[in-house]
Amino acid sequence: xGKTDAFLEHADAIERGLLDIGRAAKASGVSVKMVRHYEAIxxxxxxxxxxxxxxxxxxxxVHTLQFIKRARTxxxxxxxxxxxxxxxQNKSRSSAAVxxxxxxxxxxxxxxxxxxxxxxxxxxxxxHNCQGDQRPDCPILEDLAGARKPGA
Amino acid sequence: xGKTDAFLEHADAIERGLLDIGRAAKASGVSVKMVRHYEAIxxxxxxxxxxxxxxxxxxxxVHTLQFIKRARTxxxxxxxxxxxxxxxQNKSRSSAAVxxxxxxxxxxxxxxxxxxxxxxxxxxxxxHNCQGDQRPDCPILEDLAGARKPGA
DNA sequence: TTCAAGTCTGCCACCATTGGAGGGTCAAGT
DNA sequence: ACTTGACCCTCCAATGGTGGCAGACTTGAA
Numbered sequence: 001x002g003k004t005d006a007f008l009e010h011a012d013a014i015e016r017g018l019l020d021i022g023r024a025a026k027a028s029g030v031s032v033k034m035v036r037h038y039e040a041i042x043x044x045x046x047x048x049x050x051x052x053x054x055x056x057x058x059x060x061x062v063h064t065l066q067f068i069k070r071a072r073t074x075x076x077x078x079x080x081x082x083x084x085x086x087x088x089q090n091k092s093r094s095s096a097a098v099x100x101x102x103x104x105x106x107x108x109x110x111x112x113x114x115x116x117x118x119x120x121x122x123x124x125x126x127x128h129n130c131q132g133d134q135r136p137d138c139p140i141l142e143d144l145a146g147a148r149k150p151g152a
Numbered sequence: 153x154g155k156t157d158a159f160l161e162h163a164d165a166i167e168r169g170l171l172d173i174g175r176a177a178k179a180s181g182v183s184v185k186m187v188r189h190y191e192a193i194x195x196x197x198x199x200x201x202x203x204x205x206x207x208x209x210x211x212x213x214v215h216t217l218q219f220i221k222r223a224r225t226x227x228x229x230x231x232x233x234x235x236x237x238x239x240x241q242n243k244s245r246s247s248a249a250v251x252x253x254x255x256x257x258x259x260x261x262x263x264x265x266x267x268x269x270x271x272x273x274x275x276x277x278x279x280h281n282c283q284g285d286q287r288p289d290c291p292i293l294e295d296l297a298g299a300r301k302p303g304a
Numbered sequence: 305t306t307c308a309a310g311t312c313t314g315c316c317a318c319c320a321t322t323g324g325a326g327g328g329t330c331a332a333g334t
Numbered sequence: 335a336c337t338t339g340a341c342c343c344t345c346c347a348a349t350g351g352t353g354g355c356a357g358a359c360t361t362g363a364a
Contacts, residue, residue, distance in 0.1 A: 010361070022310065032311085033353065052360055054311060063298070070296050075271040078350075088293050095290035099282045102292050106275050109268050116265050119227045123258045130251045138247035140254050141240050144222050146215070162330070162342095174341065184342090185322065204329055206342060230320075 010050045017059065024057035028065030038068060043082060076105055160202045169211070176209035180217030190220060195234060228257055 010020065025032045038044045039055075044064055048056040057065075067088065071081045083101055087093040122143075129139040162172065177184045190196045191207075196216055200208045209217075219240065223233045235253055239245040274295075281291040 020311080031352080034351080036312095037352080050360095052311085054360080066298050067296050070298065072351090073271075074274060074296075075268065084293070084296060088297060091288060093288050093290075094286045095282050095288060095292075096284045096286065098290045098292050099279055099284035102275055102279050102282075106272060106279065109272050109275070113265055113268050113272070116227065116261050116268075119225075120258060120261050120265070122226060123254055123261070127251055127254050127258065130247050130254075132248045132251035134246045134248065136243060136245050136247060138245075138250045140247075140250050141236070144219050144226075144236060145240060146218050146222065172342080183321085186320085188343090189321080202329095204342080205344095206329080224320090 008048065008050045008056070010052060010054055013050060013056050019057040019059075019062065021055045021057070024055075024062050024065060027062045029069045030065050035065065038065070041078065043068060043078060043085070074105075075109060076101075080105055160200070160208070162202045162204060162206055165202060165208050171209040171211075171214065173207045173209070176207075176214050176217060179214045181221045182217050187217060190217070193230065195220060195230060195237070226257075227261060228253075232257060 014020065014023075019027060021032050021035055025035050028035070030038070035044070036055075039046060044061065047058075047061055050056055064085070067085065068081055071084060076084065080101055084098065087098050087101075126140045126143055131137070166172065166175075171179060173184050173187055177187050180187070182190070187196070188207075191198060196213065199210075199213055202208055216237070219237065220233055223236060228236065232253055236250065239250050239253075278292045278295055283289070
């Protein structure tokens with residue numbers, strides 16, 4: 001027992017293949033700030049500490065951080081990631097449950113894309129008709145000001 | 153003098169074509185909350201008040217709110233709208249200045265769309281390969297967990 | 305011993321919007 | 335007059351994900 005306590009020295013931990021927060025961050029691609037944040041919001045379980053109160057990460061923790069990082073890169077919200085992590089750790093999950101989360105996110109992404117595309121279409125139309133010169137006449141401002149085609 | 157002071161009674165104001173915040177909100181499509189907010193951040197100049205401290209809006213104010221609403225609908229950030237409003241009110245502006253703001257926003261939108269589209273592509277690939285049945289085997293989780301095609 | 309780099313906690317800022325609490329006001333109806 | 339309900343007021347908090355800073359401590363190496 002005493003010997004396992006001595007384990008929690010920073011240098012010993014590193015020697016044994018454990019990582020401090022900086023190394024865990026680098027290894028996972030998550031910023032140090034966000035590593036702490038994910039722990040604070042319970043996405044990552046509370047990790048061990050050295051005697052000096054430094055966080056100590058296992059390769060397993062790093063793996064989880066990589067999982068989170070990849071999910072964020074795919075645009076999953078933290079609440080989705082929470083669900084995905086639970087499914088990941090649950091060996092008797094159904095792939096249907098995972099697909100449902102991914103599918104909902106996919107729909108949300110497509111909705112947002114469509115929304116932005118309609119903005120782009122409107123803006124392109126306006127900027128196309130705008131001379132972009134010294135003169136003040138500007139269809140963009142006219143549209144914003146509510147000037148709906150005077151001819152109509 | 154005394155007569156003009158009497159102007160700031162709620163009923164009088166309405167009678168004279170002015171609007172209280174609720175009517176201004178409805179007329180512009182901006183929520184009451186946000187009308188106050190836009191004033192607080194200086195997007196809309198401070199409006200007059202009745203003796204009871206109710207805000208009083210002119211049709212001109214409503215027009216500005218409509219401008220803001222339309223710009224938000226097109227995805228412009230508040231700081232952009234601030235610039236656009238200034239250009240709108242400056243009769244000697246150049247259309248080039250307006251076009252520059254719109255163009256930058258357009259590029260930003262297109263950048264975000266591309267980013268999300270790459271997320272969609274990745275997710276579609278994963279969900280396409282996921283059975284979505286009772287079994288636990290799931291390419292989506294495998295990807296998140298970092299399983300980069302074992303064969304490679 | 306000293307110094308830089310790393311870590312700790314905690315708080316603030318961003319962006320746009322919504323919600324609530326706790327109170328005042330207005331215009332009806334009784 | 336009095337009540338009621340729909341307004342309005344101000345102030346504060348929270349959202350989500352991240353960055354930044356301050357003040358204090360630890361580490362490891364020169």
